Amino acid sequence: MQETEQSEKDMIGSLLDDDESECSEFRSSITKSQQHSQSPIKSFKDLKESPVLNEDPTQYEFPSVDPSNFYITVQPTFIEQRQHSLSQEFHSYMLPQQPIYYPCQDGYFSQKRTKKLQLQTEIDSTISQQCQDQYASLIIQQSFIQGNEYQREKIFKGLVDDLFLLSKHKFGNYVIQKIIENSNQNTRTLMFEQLNSHILELSYDRFGCRVIQKLLEFILIQQKVQLINQLKPYALILIFDQCGNHVIQKIIDLVTDADFIIDLVTNNVDKVVSHPYGCRIAQKCLEMFPNDKLQALYISLIPLCERLSFCQYGNYIVQHMINSGPPKGFEVIGKFIKQRIIEVSQDKYASNVAQRYITYAQDEDIASICKILMNQTVPPMLLILINNSFGNYVMQNFYSKCNDKQKEQIQIQVSKYEEHQFTQFGRHFLQYLARLHAC
Numbered sequence: 001m002q003e004t005e006q007s008e009k010d011m012i013g014s015l016l017d018d019d020e021s022e023c024s025e026f027r028s029s030i031t032k033s034q035q036h037s038q039s040p041i042k043s044f045k046d047l048k049e050s051p052v053l054n055e056d057p058t059q060y061e062f063p064s065v066d067p068s069n070f071y072i073t074v075q076p077t078f079i080e081q082r083q084h085s086l087s088q089e090f091h092s093y094m095l096p097q098q099p100i101y102y103p104c105q106d107g108y109f110s111q112k113r114t115k116k117l118q119l120q121t122e123i124d125s126t127i128s129q130q131c132q133d134q135y136a137s138l139i140i141q142q143s144f145i146q147g148n149e150y151q152r153e154k155i156f157k158g159l160v161d162d163l164f165l166l167s168k169h170k171f172g173n174y175v176i177q178k179i180i181e182n183s184n185q186n187t188r189t190l191m192f193e194q195l196n197s198h199i200l201e202l203s204y205d206r207f208g209c210r211v212i213q214k215l216l217e218f219i220l221i222q223q224k225v226q227l228i229n230q231l232k233p234y235a236l237i238l239i240f241d242q243c244g245n246h247v248i249q250k251i252i253d254l255v256t257d258a259d260f261i262i263d264l265v266t267n268n269v270d271k272v273v274s275h276p277y278g279c280r281i282a283q284k285c286l287e288m289f290p291n292d293k294l295q296a297l298y299i300s301l302i303p304l305c306e307r308l309s310f311c312q313y314g315n316y317i318v319q320h321m322i323n324s325g326p327p328k329g330f331e332v333i334g335k336f337i338k339q340r341i342i343e344v345s346q347d348k349y350a351s352n353v354a355q356r357y358i359t360y361a362q363d364e365d366i367a368s369i370c371k372i373l374m375n376q377t378v379p380p381m382l383l384i385l386i387n388n389s390f391g392n393y394v395m396q397n398f399y400s401k402c403n404d405k406q407k408e409q410i411q412i413q414v415s416k417y418e419e420h421q422f423t424q425f426g427r428h429f430l431q432y433l434a435r436l437h438a439c
Contacts, residue, residue, distance in 0.1 A: 358401055
């Protein structure tokens, strides 16, 4: 290394005596040679921009007609290998194929995902297997919706033997639902016949219950009757099941002759209305069936209203009875609310019942409640409700239903209390009054 540096210094020193033009020419030749030697070809673009090699088969040199330039010798084997790799790089990166994107619910698939799906198609994976893939199942759904009769028939034949397994699959069940929605009645009949022996098992399944609900929407009336008859002996169990209760709700929505459900709820009213899933069935019955079919159910519910008002789930049944129940039920509910207004208004669940009753109460009912709250008790009832986390909302609703004279009585009573007597919830009520007067 030291000898090389010394020789370069000697050459440069000898050139100092030459013309300036010759010295600059020598420097440029050295610079060009160093660029060739220190810049290996890394891509097809570099090869394209580099000079063409000589035709000598034994060795290749970077061309230069200038004899003063340096040459770099490259072995033929290396050239052939490099050309092969650059050719692959050219086809992979310089001329890429247009990516294929498939529409889906959340946008578009990535190019990487699309290539994977294409590879799956190339290895002839079955349609049933593709239905179990999150993204491939979406493609099959779109293909069935937008395809012609031949394409739909091909898809259906590819999965007809696995209908039961796909109905219970977290992705496959969506394909089955789309086929039920967009197929003809003959196809739906074939699907019903395939799943007929598994109706109960699918009704308990998290994903299968969705397929059963979809079948109830689109199959023929006689097929609906046949399906319901299979579920009748297990209806009470389905009512208390997390998935099965949705099937029962769909039956109530679609079938007018579902009196057996009303009978089940009436005979087991105490358990049903206090259950997280059963109370929804009871509500659905009260919403969908006419009052002439609900007389027995209302008779069973009225004695339970007071207890159900304090229940986490039963309070919704009581609220529905206030909205659209019989007058006798509204009278019974109002009577116990007025008798226990302090206790009801301070309860997390019963306070909702109190607010609903006040909303639908008549003027004489509001007057009787106002009279109870104005009693001079120690501590004052009005102050207790205003300072309660749930009672203050009941009082806000009650104040909005009062007439001007009753509102004035409440304001006078509230003004007698000192500021330190109000909690943070009591201040909420004071802010509510201030907003009303500001308007």
